[in-house]
Amino acid sequence: MIVGTIFLLLIVVLIGSIAYGRHVVRTEKSDAVFGNPIRALGGWHWIVCGVSTIMVVWFLFSWDAARSYFPLAANELCQVAKFNRAGVPMRSTFPLDGNRLLQGTQLLQREYREMDELGDQLLATNFSNANKVALSEIIGDMRLALAAQANENLMDPEISRHMRDIVERIRALNREMGSSGYPGPADPAALAEALAQPGWGETSVEIPPLPMTDRGRKFDAASEVLEKISNDYVRIRNNGGQIATMLAGLKAKIEALDIGEDDDPAVMAARKDMVKQITLIFRRIDDGRIFPPTVLNDIEHALIELDGTQREEQGSLTVINAWAMPGGEILAGNSACSEQGSGRWLPKPSDTLATFFRLANPDEGYKGVSLFWYKMKPVSEMVGFIVPDWIADLVPGEYPRHGSDGRTNDNFKSSVYNFATGDFDSFSVPVPDGHVWDSILRVLLGLFFGILLGVPLGLFMGLSRFAKGYFDPLIELYRPVPPLAWAPLILTIFGIQDDGKIFLLFMVAFAIMVISARTGATGTQLSKIHAAHSLGATPRQIVRRVILPNSLPEILTGIRISIGVCWGTLVAAEMLAGTTGIGFVENVARKQSDYEIIWMTIIILGLLGLLFDLIMRWVIKRTIPWRGKG
Amino acid sequence: MKDLVVENLNMIFSMPSGNDVQALKDVSFTLEKGELLAVLGPSGCGKTTLLNIVAGFNHPTSGSIRHGDHEILGPGVDRGMVFQQGALFEWLTVEDNVNFGLRMKKADPIDTARKVEEWLEIVGLQGFGKTPTYQLSGGMQQRVALARCLINDPDLILMDEPLGALDALTREKMQSLVLKIWKETGKTIIIITHSVEEALLLGERLFVMAPRPGRLHKEYRLPFAEQGLKEDLREIKKQADFAENREEILTMIWNMEEEIMGKSETAA
Numbered sequence: 001m002i003v004g005t006i007f008l009l010l011i012v013v014l015i016g017s018i019a020y021g022r023h024v025v026r027t028e029k030s031d032a033v034f035g036n037p038i039r040a041l042g043g044w045h046w047i048v049c050g051v052s053t054i055m056v057v058w059f060l061f062s063w064d065a066a067r068s069y070f071p072l073a074a075n076e077l078c079q080v081a082k083f084n085r086a087g088v089p090m091r092s093t094f095p096l097d098g099n100r101l102l103q104g105t106q107l108l109q110r111e112y113r114e115m116d117e118l119g120d121q122l123l124a125t126n127f128s129n130a131n132k133v134a135l136s137e138i139i140g141d142m143r144l145a146l147a148a149q150a151n152e153n154l155m156d157p158e159i160s161r162h163m164r165d166i167v168e169r170i171r172a173l174n175r176e177m178g179s180s181g182y183p184g185p186a187d188p189a190a191l192a193e194a195l196a197q198p199g200w201g202e203t204s205v206e207i208p209p210l211p212m213t214d215r216g217r218k219f220d221a222a223s224e225v226l227e228k229i230s231n232d233y234v235r236i237r238n239n240g241g242q243i244a245t246m247l248a249g250l251k252a253k254i255e256a257l258d259i260g261e262d263d264d265p266a267v268m269a270a271r272k273d274m275v276k277q278i279t280l281i282f283r284r285i286d287d288g289r290i291f292p293p294t295v296l297n298d299i300e301h302a303l304i305e306l307d308g309t310q311r312e313e314q315g316s317l318t319v320i321n322a323w324a325m326p327g328g329e330i331l332a333g334n335s336a337c338s339e340q341g342s343g344r345w346l347p348k349p350s351d352t353l354a355t356f357f358r359l360a361n362p363d364e365g366y367k368g369v370s371l372f373w374y375k376m377k378p379v380s381e382m383v384g385f386i387v388p389d390w391i392a393d394l395v396p397g398e399y400p401r402h403g404s405d406g407r408t409n410d411n412f413k414s415s416v417y418n419f420a421t422g423d424f425d426s427f428s429v430p431v432p433d434g435h436v437w438d439s440i441l442r443v444l445l446g447l448f449f450g451i452l453l454g455v456p457l458g459l460f461m462g463l464s465r466f467a468k469g470y471f472d473p474l475i476e477l478y479r480p481v482p483p484l485a486w487a488p489l490i491l492t493i494f495g496i497q498d499d500g501k502i503f504l505l506f507m508v509a510f511a512i513m514v515i516s517a518r519t520g521a522t523g524t525q526l527s528k529i530h531a532a533h534s535l536g537a538t539p540r541q542i543v544r545r546v547i548l549p550n551s552l553p554e555i556l557t558g559i560r561i562s563i564g565v566c567w568g569t570l571v572a573a574e575m576l577a578g579t580t581g582i583g584f585v586e587n588v589a590r591k592q593s594d595y596e597i598i599w600m601t602i603i604i605l606g607l608l609g610l611l612f613d614l615i616m617r618w619v620i621k622r623t624i625p626w627r628g629k630g
Numbered sequence: 631m632k633d634l635v636v637e638n639l640n641m642i643f644s645m646p647s648g649n650d651v652q653a654l655k656d657v658s659f660t661l662e663k664g665e666l667l668a669v670l671g672p673s674g675c676g677k678t679t680l681l682n683i684v685a686g687f688n689h690p691t692s693g694s695i696r697h698g699d700h701e702i703l704g705p706g707v708d709r710g711m712v713f714q715q716g717a718l719f720e721w722l723t724v725e726d727n728v729n730f731g732l733r734m735k736k737a738d739p740i741d742t743a744r745k746v747e748e749w750l751e752i753v754g755l756q757g758f759g760k761t762p763t764y765q766l767s768g769g770m771q772q773r774v775a776l777a778r779c780l781i782n783d784p785d786l787i788l789m790d791e792p793l794g795a796l797d798a799l800t801r802e803k804m805q806s807l808v809l810k811i812w813k814e815t816g817k818t819i820i821i822i823t824h825s826v827e828e829a830l831l832l833g834e835r836l837f838v839m840a841p842r843p844g845r846l847h848k849e850y851r852l853p854f855a856e857q858g859l860k861e862d863l864r865e866i867k868k869q870a871d872f873a874e875n876r877e878e879i880l881t882m883i884w885n886m887e888e889e890i891m892g893k894s895e896t897a898a
Binding site for chain 2: 525527528530531532533534535536537538541545546549550552624625626
């Protein structure tokens, strides 16, 4: 019900924001003509409108709105799907459901075409005349057999009886479906079992298969009857009576066919192949799938009548299916029903949110790691990571050796060593942890080192002919290579854990930062440098006080681009290898076709990207307000 | 007392196409301490090149240039420069632009702050210290540029078309300001301009330069700058000899331009 309310609210907001936008346009006193950029300023209500459009589309196409407003519709449509599925074997032989031709018409056209080709082949061969005559006689007989199957006068009366029987049964079903009482009062036990089923979307089966409503029971019962009729119809073969005699004669001729002996293996192979083709065509004719068209007319009419009844009985379900569950339909499988189309691959917002909260719970997490939480880490571990071990080597003295009693006494040098390796007891502090945090940290570290090394080198390259020439080949050779092409190599060298990914991101950010800092440095106005010179600035001061601040706009733009490219590269790198990170989560979810988690990771990535960009926009606004106003 | 001695200055730029361009040919002059020199000439006559050489940004191909008792070998704090567009550091406030030179010298901050106040008052920008420079109008930006240059107390002030980009009214105010500063500080000033009126109004001495090759064409000694210290500048412009001088120089420059056009036409 919450979903329903939100959906309704979204539609109200959507319409409201459009109405407000039109109101603003009408009342605005603006002389802006088309093309004036001022007309694009403002307009938060269009942001609201855009967001609610996305949400409405999501609610609608994921069938979340349908689930909220018509909770039983899926169960009923499942019974309809069963009914549709039951009719398929029979209906597919008629020009119904998008077929243009009768099955028999199609088969006849095909067999005649194949036999024409076979006849042409036969003429072109160098078979002996006797062989040619025998083979063409068989082809002629097969043509006759086909014509006989299409002739109602030659048909076995028994088959007509079967066909009439089928028509009667379809008509009876039609009458029963149209009556209100069908299929009689519900079996209380079965109904109780049906009502006890988990609801739509509550299980992995997705849609409760047992009929829960009267309408559902009607289609469920009708589907069983229709399935029997369908199966019986399919078993009818037009190979009895006179046709049986013809076919038996034909079969005897084919079996008696003597292909003779020939010294040339190619000729032998061609003969064998021709006999094989003839046998295949004969088997299809013997199958008896071709009936005289007049015999089928009654069944077709009965089926069309049944369609009408089905439409009537479906009633509102048709409308719900078309409007509340767009982009797909519910299909019945052997044992269960499932959503197909957008209902399948577009998870419902409420389910996605529930999945998010389930995974965001630090006790749950995904593959043993939380999404975004903290963990207690002993300080000693961090000290051991930061303080280099060789510090202990600088301490005077010798590392202790074990004595003859087997004990080792620590001295000062070994204590420093223990400290540097983090081998001591300490209290723990909370540090951020989880898939999302791991991804963010990798991006930030790659970016940090990229800026730290890239900006100075870029400025150097912008100011020195030597640096520009010397480093240009290196950067221009590795930069155009897509980062992902580097990934296999880098991940092999530096490992699939953080090191490799951070180095990969460093490479990405470094090239971008070098180029943007270089552009910034080269773009400094000469008069500003001259001014700084005549104000007594030293070269170092000029770089620090004039060229660096002057390059800030380019550098910040470079950072903004780097963040975007780093995100893209990181997610792909995490998909390649690793055990944590958003890309890892998405990749595992992909392997398990877990659409909710896939979409959740996509949304998290989108929101994080937006967050980073907003932060960068804010930083740009704060640090370089002069840009474009100089 | 001789402040600036320029002897046989030649400047030849080698172009990538192989043609050498003689920007300055045998330029010689002497400037006394406290003189205000205006340099005028059609475009391409080497005005800015001359100024850049005096500032130390360019080295002359031949000839010598002495400032006070030493040869000019590179840029220095003793020669302050004001540029056409101000060349302010737009990431800094007015205050930080003005005290840039002192900060680079790591001067005493309290002393610096006092000097900044003083100079902002002289150029008429009191209270604008904390304003970012990109928010200032063109005239105000040039005032900041003046203050930034003068706070370093240079012996020689070089101005490269400092008022070129200003509107007429602001320009007149700034001309008065330049004269006022000249009078009060007694600095030697070289001002380059493409406006004949401005050259006549500001120049105690006036060089008219000719192009191709850039050389000194004619020199004037003018009384108008002295008068401008006392009188309204617009009154000076009405004087008969001011108008006479203006017409003479305009004709001179006009003829130079004609000559260039004729040259390039015959060359073509």
